[in-house]
Amino acid sequence: MKFKLGDFVRFVDEKREGYVTRIIDTQTLGVTDEDGFEIPVAMSNLTSVHGHGVVAVEPDAPKPIQVNVPGVNKIENGIYVAVATDDKAGNVVHFHLQNYSPNILLVGLITDRKGKYAGVFHGAIESYGSALVYSASLAELDLWPEFNFQMVVFSKADVKPIDPLVVRKKFRAKDFSTEQKELPQLKNKGWLIRLDDLVPVTIDPQKLKESFFKSSEEKRTVEAPQKEIDLHIEKLRDDHHFLEADEMLQIQISHFQTAMDAAVVHHFDKIVFIHGTGNGTLRDKIHKLISRNPHVKTYMDARKEKFGYGATEVVFK
Structure with missing residues (x-):
């Protein structure tokens, strides 16, 4: 019989029950009884008790559970x-x-x-x-x-x-x-x-620089960014009053990423992003991206006397 962690089981040779809390080896399980003691027990000495414990999904027959949209x-x-x-x-x-x-x-x-x-x-x-x-x-x-x-x-x-x-x-x-x-x-x-925030970011500076050329004939290079980049949405879009919150955040992140890439291409020592305080969503987002960028040495709050906690300074390697 196959047991899983969390299964409620009963001992065959004595009147005792408990939950499977450890898989010791292929033949032995750790079972914790009602007194909180974990006991090593041979699988052959256990039987399942239906109606207790967690009903797990078998790895070879996954059954996705529907979630109500309004709750998310x-x-x-x-x-x-x-x-x-x-x-x-x-x-x-x-x-x-x-x-x-x-x-x-x-x-x-x-x-x-x-x-x-x-x-x-x-x-x-x-x-x-x-x-x-x-x-x-x-x-x-x-x-x-x-x-x-x-x-x-x-x-x-x-x-x-x-x-x-x-x-x-x-x-x-x-x-x-x-x-x-x-x-x-x-x-x-x-x-x-x-999980989708854990995808590693890898940047090839040469490929990044090449991506800014439209064609070999045009010889168009990437424009160097300002030393201070203001990410307030009213500075980026005149029509910001008609945008949803998610759309504004996406525009701000895109503008941030473009400036970061350009700073890497132009070998900047540092750059400042003015994100404001607000609810902290934009700040948290760009901090996650900065922390995963292999070209960043460190980052910190920028000039608190001028920006308070509304700006971040990025120092490149």
């Missing part, structure tokens, strides 16, 4: 892993891949344990849907494999296709150092980790 307005569109605790099974956590976007995700999850690979999940996750993809014991965090998420973004709309996403994630203790929160669309508490 508190979370930014994106791809997340919700690491949910198990109220009954102690240190067990369950990984739910959550698709908070209008697209369909075709997903494959492969674990890498010191060069040994295992395919643990594959399937389609509908728009604003969720699927249970993995379970593990938080007490064995140091033994967890590296997670390789391979995702193809599919849309039925008339939009340009998005390149496939490959995200490699090795979970660390710092990922679970914050306070547990109520997870969207799940009954349990835990941690919410965004």
Whole structure:
């Protein structure tokens, strides 16, 4: 019989029950009883008790769970892993891949344990849907494999296709150092980790510079940016009153990225971005992009006496 972390089981040879909280080896499980003691038990000495514990999705037969769209307005569109605790099974956590976007995700999850690979999940996750993809014991965090998420973004709309996403994630203790929160669309508490923000950014300066030439005949070079770039939307678009919040943010991020790329091409020592304070969304976005840029040495609040906390100075290598 196949058991999973979180399963509620009963001992065959004695009157005792508990939850599977650790997989010790191929023949032995750690079962935590009602007194909180974890007992090593041979699988042959256990039987499942139906109607208890977590109903997990088998890796070879994933069943995406539909999520009501109105409930996701508190979370930014994106791809997340919700690491949910198990109220009954102690240190067990369950990984739910959550698709908070209008697209369909075709997903494959492969674990890498010191060069040994295992395919643990594959399937389609509908728009604003969720699927249970993995379970593990938080007490064995140091033994967890590296997670390789391979995702193809599919849309039925008339939009340009998005390149496939490959995200490699090795979970660390710092990922679970914050306070547990109520997870969207799940009954349990835990941690919410965004995946599509973890895609590594690699920039080839030569290819970047070449991309600014329209043709060899035109010999058109990229224009050097200003030393201070104002990202306030009223400075970028005259029609900003007619734009939605998401549209304004996208325009600001695009303007920021263009200026960053140009600064790299022109070998700037530093550049300042004026983003204002506001609700902090723009600041957080560009800080994430800056932190992943391989050409950045460091970044900090720029001239507080002039900008307060409304500007960021980027120092290049």
